[in-house]
Amino acid sequence: xxxxxxxxxxxxxxxxxxxxxxxxxxxxxxxxxxxxxxxxxxxxxxxxxxxxxxxxxxxxxxxxxxxxxxxxxxxxxxxxxxxxxxxxxxxxxxxxxxxxxxxxxxxxxxxxxxxxxxxxxxxxxxxxxxxxxxxxxxxxxxxxxxxxxxxxxxxxxxxxxxxxxxxxxxxxxxxxxxxxxxxxxxxxxxxxxxxxxxxxxxxxxxxx
Numbered sequence: 760x761x762x763x764x765x766x767x768x769x770x771x772x773x774x775x776x777x778x779x780x781x782x783x784x785x786x787x788x789x790x791x792x793x794x795x796x797x798x799x800x801x802x803x804x805x806x807x808x809x810x811x812x813x814x815x816x817x818x819x820x821x822x823x824x825x826x827x828x829x830x831x832x833x834x835x836x837x838x839x840x841x842x843x844x845x846x847x848x849x850x851x852x853x854x855x856x857x858x859x860x861x862x863x864x865x866x867x868x869x870x871x872x873x874x875x876x877x878x879x880x881x882x883x884x885x886x887x888x889x890x891x892x893x894x895x896x897x898x899x900x901x902x903x904x905x906x907x908x909x910x911x912x913x914x915x916x917x918x919x920x921x922x923x924x925x926x927x928x929x930x931x932x933x934x935x936x937x938x939x940x941x942x943x944x945x946x947x948x949x950x951x952x953x954x955x956x957x958x959x960x961x962x963x964x965x966x967x
Contacts, residue, residue, distance in 0.1 A: 760864055760865065760866045760867070760868050760899070761785060761788065761858065761859070761862050761864035761866075761867055761868065762785070762786065762867075762868050762870055762950075763783055763784070763785045763855075763858070763867045763868065763869055763870065764783065764784045764785075764786075764870045764871070764943045764944075764946045764947040764950065765781065765782065765783040765784075765869060765870070765871055765877065765881065765943050765946075766781070766782050766871060766872065766877065766939045766940075766942035766943040766946060767780070767781050767871075767876065767877040767880045767881065767939060768780045768781075768816045768819075768937060768938075768939045768942075769803075769876060769880060770803055770804065770807035770808055770812060771807060771808075771809060771812060772876070773807075775807075776807070776876065776880070777800075777803040777804055777807060778800055778803060778844065778880050778884060779799070779800055779803050779812075779816060779817070779820075780797070780798060780799045780800065780816075780820060780938075780939040781796075781797070781798050781847070781851075781880075781881070781884075781939050782795070782796070782797045782798075782938070782939035782940030782941070782942065782943040782944075783795065783796040783797075783851075783854075783940075783943055784940070784943045784944055784947050785858055785862075785867075786947060788862060788864075790862070790863075791861055791862045792836055793836065794836050794837075794854070794858055795836070795837045795838070795940060795943075796838045796840075796850075796851060796854045797837075797838070797839050797840070797939065797940040798839070798840040798841065798842070798847045798850065798851070799820050799821075799822045799840075799841045800842070800843065800844060800847065801841060801842055801843055802843045802844055815936075815937045816937050819935070819936075819937050819938040819941075820938075821938065822839065822841040823841070838850065838854055844884060847884065848884050848885060851884070851885070852885065855867060855897060855898065856897065859897050865897075866896075866897060866898070866899050867897060867898050867899065868899045868903065869881070869898060869899065869902045869903065870902075870903045870904065870905065870946060870947075870950060871902065871903075871904050871905075871946065872904060872905055872906060872920070872942070872946050873904055873906045873916075874902050874903075874904045874906075878902045885898075905946055905949050905950055905953060908949075908950065908953045908954075909949075909953065912953060912956050912957075912962070913962050914953075914956075914962055914966045915966060918966060920942075920945045920946070920949055921933055921936065921945060923949055923952065923966070924945055924948035924949045924952060925948065
C-alpha cells in the first residue's frame with residue numbers, strides 16, 4: 760500500500776461547490792521516486808467565486824493556456840494539466856494506475872487535511888467517465904486526514920500547518936498557501952512530523 764497526499768481548492772464552503780484545482784504527492788519509496796500530479800480546471804463556474812477565493816485561491820493558480828498542452832506527459836514523474844473535469848479525470852485515473860503499477864503497491868491510501876470537502880470532490884471527480892461506484896479497488900475506500908492525527912496527539916487541529924511543519928521559517932512559505940500542490944506537500948510534511956510524535960508526550964503551548 761502506498762500513501763498519497765492530496766489537496767483540493769474549490770469555489771467555496773457550500774454544497775454545490777466546484778473544483779478549481781487539485782494537487783497530489785506520492786512520496787518516494789524504496790525502488791521508486793516521488794510522483795506528483797497538479798491540475799487546474801477550466802470549467803468551474805466563475806460566478807461562484809467570492810472575494811476570499813479570488814484573493815487566496817485564484818491568485819495562486821500558476822498555469823495558463825500557453826503553459827500546458829492538453830496532450831500532457833502522462834509518463835512524467837510530475838504531471839501538470841490545465842483542462843476540463845473530464846480531461847482531469849482521465850489524466851488522474853491514468854496517473855493513479857501508473858503509480859500502482861510502478862510501485863507494485865496494489866492499493867493507494869489517500870490522505871488529506873480535512874476530508875469534509877476534499878474527499879467528496881475527489882470521489883465525484885473520479886466517477887465522471889467510469890459509470891461505476893468509487894473508490895475502485897486500486898484506491899482504499901477509507902480516507903485519512905491529518906486533522907484527526909493532530910487531535911489524537913493532543914495538538915490543536917486548527918494549528919497553522921506551515922508553522923507546525925517548518926518551524927521558524929514558516930512565514931516565508933505562506934505566500935504559497937492555497938496552491939493545491941503546495942498544500943499537498945504541507946500535508947505530507949505535517950503527516951511525517953505527526954507520525955514521529957507519540958501520544959501522551961508533553962506538547963508545547965503554541966501547539967495546543
